[in-house]
Amino acid sequence: MRKTIFKGTALPLLLLAPQLVITAIFFLWPAGAAIWQSLLQEDPWGTRSEFVGLRNFAEVLAEPEWRGAAWNTLLFSTSVAVLAMGTALFLAVQADKSIRGANLYRTLLIWPYAVAPAVAAVLWLFLFHPSIGLVGRALNQAGLAWDYKLNGNQAMLLVIVAAAWKQVSYNFIFFLAGLQSIPRAVLEAAAIDGAKPVRRFWTIILPLLSPTAFFLLVVNLVYAFFDTFGVIHALTGGGPGKATETLIYKVYVEGVQNVNLGSSSAQSVILMVLVIALTAVQFRFIERKVHY
C-alpha cells in the first residue's frame, strides 16, 4: 500500500475526525460510562451514588439468575450457530450445483438478512402463536400441546429457530463464496482419484471451507450474544418465567425494568469482555488458517 506523507497534523486529524467522533460518541463514551457505572451503587431514586469497587461484579457472578441466564445464553448461542451454519452450508452446497434458476434461488435465500430482527420475530409470531399462528394452530389441532407462552422448552426452541433463520442468509453468502473459490479442477482431480460426492465433501470441500466456517462461527456467536435481543423481546420477552432470558436480555431487564444500573452495567461489561475475547481469537486464527 502506498503511504501518503502529510505535512503537519491538522489535515490528517480533520480527515479522521468524523470516524473518531462517531466511535467516541457511540462506543467509547457509553462503554466508559458503563465501566464507571459498574463500579458504583446508586440509591433507588438515583439521587446519590456510592463507589463500591468490584462488588457489583461479585454480586452478579454469585446470582443464580445470572448463572441461569449464562446457561441459557450458552445453549441459545451454540444452537443458533450450529443450526444457522448447518442450514446455510446445506443450502450453499445445493446452490453451488449448476441448477436451473440458481440465481433466483440465491437471491431469495439472501432476503431474510434484510428483515429487521423485530419484524422477523413478528413474522414467526404470526406463524407459531398458539391461538392465532398458522403453524401453531395446526400443531395444536394435530394433538401436540404447543404453547411457547407456557412451555419454556418450546419457547427456547422457537427463539433459537427464529434467530437462526435470520442468520442463515449471511452464512449462506459466505459459504457460497467459499465454495465457489475452490478450484473446480481440484474437485475433478478428487473425482478421478475415485472419491464419490459424499467423500469429496468431507475430505476436500469441508477442509477447504474451514477458514470460512471458523470466521462464521465467531460471527454467529457474537450475533447470538448481542443481536438477538429484538427477536427474544418481541417473541417471548425472556419468558415464560426466565426460560429464554439470555445475558443481553438480562442486562436490559436489570437496567431498564429494575433500574439497577450498577448491576446492569457490570453485566454489560462482562459481555463486552466476552466479545473482545471472541474477536481476538478470530483475528489470531483467521490469519493463520487460510489454506490457499
Next chain:
Amino acid sequence: MASLDVTGVTKSFGATHVLHGINLAVEDGEMIVIVGASGCGKSTLLRIVAGLETATSGSIRIAGREVAALEPAERDIAMVFQNYALYPHMTVEQNMAYGLKIRGLPRAEITRRVAEAAGLLGIEALLTRRPRQLSGGQRQRVAMGRAIVREPKLFLFDEPLSNLDAKLRVQMRAEIRRLQRRLGVTSLFVTHDQIEAMTLGDRLVVMHAGHAAQIATPMEIWARPADTYVAGFIGSPAMNFLDGTLAEGGHAVALKAGPVLRFADGPRAGGEGMPLTIGIRPEHVAVAEGGLDLPLDLVEPLGSETVLHGRLPGGEALVVKLGGPAPGQSSLPVAFPAEALHVFDGGTGKRLDP
C-alpha cells in the same frame, strides 16, 4: 495399461458443435499427443475420455470395456491438470496417497508406492510439505506422482507444462517422455505447443475446428501434412503457401508469382487451370543464382540460423530459413526445389498426391 478406442465421439453444447465425430485408436503403451489451437476441442475430447464431460454420441472403450456411462472414478485413469489441481490442505504425501486410500489399499502398500513414485520423480525431500510451499516445477512433479502411484490404465495430461517457464518446460517434457516410456502406460497428452507435440508423441492428433485433421506420426505429419491447416500448424516458422494453377496436363504448377514448376513425383489429377495451393517449408527454399528475386523486409538472426521475410513479385509473403548468419544483401534470389513442394487443392485445402 490398456488400449483406448474412441469411436464417433461428438459433443455439442446446445447449438454449438464442439466435436464432429472423432475416431481414434490408441494402442497399449502408446503416447498420443492431441494438438491444436485454442478452441479446437482438444481439451473437451480429453475430458470426455476422463469422464468429466459426457459425449453427445459415440463410444469410448478402455481396454475393450465401454466406459461412456461410467463415472471418472470407475474408468481407472489418472489425470494431470494444467494448474496441477493439488489438494491444498494436504501434504505432498497425502496428495499422492489420497486415491490409494479411497481404493482401500493396505497402509504398507500405500507407503511403498508413494515412496517409489517419489523416488522416481526426485521429490522424497518434499513429502511433508504442502503444495503452497512448492515451486511450479515441484508441484508439477507431485501432480505426476499422484498419477503414477495409482498405476492406472491410462494417463491423461491436460496441458501440464504450459504454466512452467521455458527452461523448466523443456526439462519436464523430456522427463515426462522418459517416464512414460519406462512405465509403458498408454497416454493422451493435450497441448497447443507443436514442439511439445512433435517431441512427446508416438503419434499426433492434429485437431482443427472439432475435427481430427490428421492422425499420424510426427515425422509423417511434418513430411506429408494432410491439408493446409496441418501444414501451417506443424513446423516453425510456418510453411509458406503460394497460389498457382495446374498446368502441363497435371505435371506442373504455374505459380501466380511467375515460374512454372514441374512436380518431381508425378502428375496430379484435375483439369488444366485448376486452382492449387503450393506449400514449401522455409528451410526448403533454396538460394540460387537466377532464381526469383525476393526483396527482404525483415531479417531475424537466431545465431545458428536466420529467418528472412520478404515479398514475391506477385505480392505473396515468403519466409526463408537459412543456416548460418544473415546475408548482407537487401534481396535474395530464391528457387523452389521440386522435391520439397506440397500440393494442395486450392479450394478444399486437401493434400493432392500423384
